[in-house]
Amino acid sequence: MLLNFTKMHGLGNDFMVVDLISQRAHLRDDQIRQLADRHFGIGFDQLLLVEPPRQPDMDFRYRIFNADGGEVENCGNGARCFARFVIDQRLTHKREFKVETLGGPLTLKVDEDDRVRVDMGAPRFGPAAIPFVADRDQPLHRIDLDGQALELSVASMGNPHAVLQVDDVDMAPVETLGPRIQQHPSFPRQANVGFMQIDSPHAIRLRVFERGSGETLACGTGACAAVACGIRRGLLQSPVEVELRGGRLTLEWPGGETPMIMTGPAERVFEGRIALS
Numbered sequence: 001m002l003l004n005f006t007k008m009h010g011l012g013n014d015f016m017v018v019d020l021i022s023q024r025a026h027l028r029d030d031q032i033r034q035l036a037d038r039h040f041g042i043g044f045d046q047l048l049l050v051e052p053p054r055q056p057d058m059d060f061r062y063r064i065f066n067a068d069g070g071e072v073e074n075c076g077n078g079a080r081c082f083a084r085f086v087i088d089q090r091l092t093h094k095r096e097f098k099v100e101t102l103g104g105p106l107t108l109k110v111d112e113d114d115r116v117r118v119d120m121g122a123p124r125f126g127p128a129a130i131p132f133v134a135d136r137d138q139p140l141h142r143i144d145l146d147g148q149a150l151e152l153s154v155a156s157m158g159n160p161h162a163v164l165q166v167d168d169v170d171m172a173p174v175e176t177l178g179p180r181i182q183q184h185p186s187f188p189r190q191a192n193v194g195f196m197q198i199d200s201p202h203a204i205r206l207r208v209f210e211r212g213s214g215e216t217l218a219c220g221t222g223a224c225a226a227v228a229c230g231i232r233r234g235l236l237q238s239p240v241e242v243e244l245r246g247g248r249l250t251l252e253w254p255g256g257e258t259p260m261i262m263t264g265p266a267e268r269v270f271e272g273r274i275a276l277s
């Protein structure tokens with residue numbers, strides 16, 4: 001069968017976006033892995049599926065699969081591309097709409113200068129919400145990594161995040177330490193691992209080793225988690241500019257149970273069609 005798709009990215013975090021409202025298809029995890037391959041397939045960090053809503057007050061269902069084929073709860077850069085996609089494909093006449101995800105509802109809004117504003121929901125920090133193995137919620141946790149004590153913060157944006165504060169993101173051991181924390185037994189569902197350099201109360205630099213995809217050029221939920229943890233520790237103040245390797249996001253969060261608001265770009269690269277085996 002032939003599958004129509006659009007290749008998109010949010011700050012270099014790249015996606016294959018598929019409209020399953022106008023066409024029917026089922027993609028197995030082995031097919032997703034093959035399509036994600038940057039040599040034998042299309043190549044992407046995540047696959048995003050646009051589906052009809054299942055809940056009454058939602059406009060769409062937004063499903064996210066990592067390059068390893070695993071379905072996950074949320075993807076912030078993907079949410080901005082999702083919003084751009086459904087407008088470009090005329091799947092909605094609205095410029096603000098709600099989508100359901102495994103991690104909870106998101107409200108997406110495309111403003112006049114084509115930047116996309118996403119209500120990402122409220123960050124959560126309790127160990128059960130992450131999930132993270134600890135007997136209480138605290139701004140900084142300590143894990144043992146092969147005899148080395150490591151301090152980190154944890155947060156959920158629907159998906160699990162660990163956040164380490166570093167002096168220099170360019171020197172951070174993302175490729176070596178990232179996977180070891182991601183797969184640490186303290187994270188029963190693994191974790192996305194952010195390395196955050198604080199430049200001022202309103203500006204950070206961030207690199208993220210993502211669960212299921214490795215280091216990406218940007219991670220939207222990772223930026224939300226890093227800012228939430230920094231604000232909670234009194235090191236950051238809203239709004240915060242987050243400089244990622246692929247570009248910049250603006251995050252606003254007054255704290256508490258209020259939603260984190262993420263604003264940034266979403267780009268379309270090309271349309272394609274692929275024969276599914």
Ligand SMILES: N[C@H](CCC[C@H](N)C(=O)O)C(=O)O
Pocket residue numbers: 013045046064066072073074075076077078159160192210211212213216218219220221222
């Ligand atoms: N790797 C993430 C999903 C994609 C998140 C990221 N691409 C974003 O923009 O939030 C996870 O396994 O939870």
